[in-house]
Amino acid sequence: MPVIDEIRTRLDAAFDPRALDVRDDSAQHAGHSGAPAGGESHFSVTIRADAFGEMSRLQRHRAIHAALGPELVARIHALALDVDG
Template identity: 75%
Template sequence: MATSKLPVTEEIRARLDAAFDPRDLTVTDDSAAHAGHAGAPAGGESHFSVRMRSDALAGMSRLARHRAVHDAIGPELMGRIHALALDLAE
């Protein structure tokens, strides 16, 4: 997928919406709290938290849920993210 002009939070949200049709999805840019830390670029958009509730996650182990989210976000976008905290449930 080509690099988008959308903020990373919006890219993450759009990809997770498309993949999981969640009934609850919050994507938060936590980058400001990590400014100056190793791996935190000056422009931000590097540290994110995702809270998602979706029936599509039913029956998956915690590891499988995390892998599914990473796959849905895609390698190009994951490569631009330094840290991703996930709170996932069905």
């Protein structure tokens, strides 16, 4: 399964978001240090979910990383997050 689909599936299952947009920005970073030739390394996520309502920004980011899991996070070089409750 492509990384972008794994991100969508895991975040959807964990947070039941009202809005979720996951973008693969890897092409913009081709040739940069840490960017693999095959892409699937740089992603941007915009997510809106009630689950984030009482969380601080740090707690929201930690919750997303936990939902993605260490094995998936380890395969991602950069993850930009825009999170709101």
